[in-house]
Amino acid sequence: MSTVRGARERARIEVTAAIKDEAKKQLAAEGAAKLSLRAVARELGMASSAIYRYFPSRDELLTALIVDAYDSVGEIAEAAHRTACADAATHLARWVAVTCAVRDWALAHPHEYALIYGSPVPGYTAPQATIGPASRVGFVLIAVVTDACRTDGLALPPLADDLRAEAERMSADLAPGLPPEAAAPLIAAWSQLFGLISFEIFGQFHRVVEAKEVFFREAVTELARTVGLLGARNGARATAGKG
Amino acid sequence: MSTVRGARERARIEVTAAIKDEAKKQLAAEGAAKLSLRAVARELGMASSAIYRYFPSRDELLTALIVDAYDSVGEIAEAAHRTACADAATHLARWVAVTCAVRDWALAHPHEYALIYGSPVPGYTAPQATIGPASRVGFVLIAVVTDACRTDGLALPPLADDLRAEAERMSADLAPGLPPEAAAPLIAAWSQLFGLISFEIFGQFHRVVEAKEVFFREAVTELARTVGLLGARNGARATAGKG
DNA sequence: TTAAAAGCAAGAGCACTGCTCTCATTCTTG
DNA sequence: CAAGAATGAGAGCAGTGCTCTTGCTTTTAA
Numbered sequence: 001m002s003t004v005r006g007a008r009e010r011a012r013i014e015v016t017a018a019i020k021d022e023a024k025k026q027l028a029a030e031g032a033a034k035l036s037l038r039a040v041a042r043e044l045g046m047a048s049s050a051i052y053r054y055f056p057s058r059d060e061l062l063t064a065l066i067v068d069a070y071d072s073v074g075e076i077a078e079a080a081h082r083t084a085c086a087d088a089a090t091h092l093a094r095w096v097a098v099t100c101a102v103r104d105w106a107l108a109h110p111h112e113y114a115l116i117y118g119s120p121v122p123g124y125t126a127p128q129a130t131i132g133p134a135s136r137v138g139f140v141l142i143a144v145v146t147d148a149c150r151t152d153g154l155a156l157p158p159l160a161d162d163l164r165a166e167a168e169r170m171s172a173d174l175a176p177g178l179p180p181e182a183a184a185p186l187i188a189a190w191s192q193l194f195g196l197i198s199f200e201i202f203g204q205f206h207r208v209v210e211a212k213e214v215f216f217r218e219a220v221t222e223l224a225r226t227v228g229l230l231g232a233r234n235g236a237r238a239t240a241g242k243g
Numbered sequence: 244m245s246t247v248r249g250a251r252e253r254a255r256i257e258v259t260a261a262i263k264d265e266a267k268k269q270l271a272a273e274g275a276a277k278l279s280l281r282a283v284a285r286e287l288g289m290a291s292s293a294i295y296r297y298f299p300s301r302d303e304l305l306t307a308l309i310v311d312a313y314d315s316v317g318e319i320a321e322a323a324h325r326t327a328c329a330d331a332a333t334h335l336a337r338w339v340a341v342t343c344a345v346r347d348w349a350l351a352h353p354h355e356y357a358l359i360y361g362s363p364v365p366g367y368t369a370p371q372a373t374i375g376p377a378s379r380v381g382f383v384l385i386a387v388v389t390d391a392c393r394t395d396g397l398a399l400p401p402l403a404d405d406l407r408a409e410a411e412r413m414s415a416d417l418a419p420g421l422p423p424e425a426a427a428p429l430i431a432a433w434s435q436l437f438g439l440i441s442f443e444i445f446g447q448f449h450r451v452v453e454a455k456e457v458f459f460r461e462a463v464t465e466l467a468r469t470v471g472l473l474g475a476r477n478g479a480r481a482t483a484g485k486g
Numbered sequence: 487t488t489a490a491a492a493g494c495a496a497g498a499g500c501a502c503t504g505c506t507c508t509c510a511t512t513c514t515t516g
Numbered sequence: 517c518a519a520g521a522a523t524g525a526g527a528g529c530a531g532t533g534c535t536c537t538t539g540c541t542t543t544t545a546a
Contacts, residue, residue, distance in 0.1 A: 007513075011523090012523090036504090037504065038503065049507090049524080117441075118361045119358075119362050160461055163461050166452075166454040187448075188439065191439050191447065193438065194442065195434045198360075202361075208381075209430060215427060215431070218427060218431075222431065226465055249542080249543070250542080250543095251542060255494095280532085281533080292498095295535085300534080
């Protein structure tokens with residue numbers, strides 16, 4: 001399957017990559033709203049109509065860029081997790097390392113960040129192809145907490161009654177190694193992490209937060225506590241896991 | 244100043260309002276990306292060029308809509324706060340009431356929500372006119388916590404050293420009635436609130452969270468605890484305020 | 487009251503967009 | 517080698533934001 005069968009197929013994947021590369025350049029320079037198929041074609045020296053042999057519409061091109069962006073930030077998070085584990089860092093330190101890596105990526109690629117964590121551009125339902133890459137960062141966070149649960153246990157309050165069923169479904173579907181009372185706080189922390197980053201990237205913190213770096217570190221450390229990671233500044237509430 | 248001086252001025256504000264109304268309709272129907280000046284003009288039976296007498300550019304129209312959206316959600320939050328106070332609700336209940344009201348508004352007006360809390364559309368810097376309305380929700384949250392601090396005190400961990408200067412500036416600039424150790428957690432909770440809402444509105448919770456309502460209530464209750472509100476499920480850590 | 491000034495609507499037009507055709511060319515395959 | 521599929525180029529359609537000029541109406545000042 002991976003063998004390139006002829007010059008035509010080889011050319012096709014090359015041109016496809018060239019289009020995506022040029023589109024990424026324009027995305028980084030001007031943002032998704034101003035990404036133009038004609039401009040991409042112009043820059044590549046081809047007729048605008050020829051692009052449609054590779055991407056059936058502008059939205060399909062954007063979807064491809066979305067997938068790449070998700071993969072990009074996912075890889076960053078996974079790499080940060082790997083090095084933190086290799087350094088035998090505490091679970092709290094791993095959490096902070098991963099979240100800070102995601103923030104750094106967002107600061108370095110604001111338009112790509114906006115593309116995936118801002119308002120959805122094409123329609124309202126994300127294409128099926130994006131949901132896999134979109135969960136990579138989340139799975140890294142799950143891995144950090146799952147490891148912590150196995151070795152140290154988690155400090156978490158008991159589960160609220162009206163959330164029990166949902167929490168059990170969550171832990172079964174998404175994080176099999178995690179007790180139900182850890183699932184909901186972790187999902188919440190996941191979304192709240194991107195609330196912190198979005199407000200910084202989108203300028204909502206303008207004239208509100210100035211020492212953004214330390215503010216972020218402090219906030220994600222507190223977030224670590226809400227997902228039950230020990231060593232996060234104050235003592236345990238009720239320890240679960242470590243079985 | 245508020246006297247309408249002639250038929251011309253009266254007509255001007257009427258036409259301006261009509262343009263904004265029609266634009267809001269299109270915004271609600273199709274989203275900001277597909278808002279078209281020509282379509283607005285067409286619907287209003289006027290030449291497209293005539294719109295430019297009222298809004299110098301499409302981005303200026305969008306800015307006007309942004310301000311209106313901020314005011315809309317701000318009013319909702321303030322109203323929820325007022326009724327909760329009138330009902331003599333606990334401070335925790337007020338926090339939950341305000342945050343749930345904001346979420347309800349977002350669910351009812353997803354495109355307007357995306358306009359103000361999604362990727363910034365025009366450029367990267369929000370126009371000066373938006374920063375006032377943009378802070379209304381934040382000020383309501385500040386009011387809730389400030390009231391709680393005055394009557395019950397707050398349960399908050401001590402301030403981290405590297406955050407002290409920033410926290411003191413924050414509380415001085417934004418929340419004079421609040422101790423510094425409350426400022427940073429409150430700003431963080433403010434952004435994290437919109438992280439929760441954004442993930443729900445933008446579809447990131449698809450197949451992840453299903454009981455969205457109870458999940459949100461539980462998450463903002465936990466958020467209330469991180470800003471020091473008492474009665475939020477578990478005991479105090481160190482009480483500040485109440486002086 | 488009348489003349490000048492200012493505000494306004496309309497139309498034409500420019501440069502641009504996404505996208506769809508047709509037509510010629512090139513590569514692949516039976 | 518010939519049939520057929522894939523590709524590229526160009527013209528063209530309908531739409532966009534925005535500008536400019538041309539008349540007209542309302543306001544303001546003499």
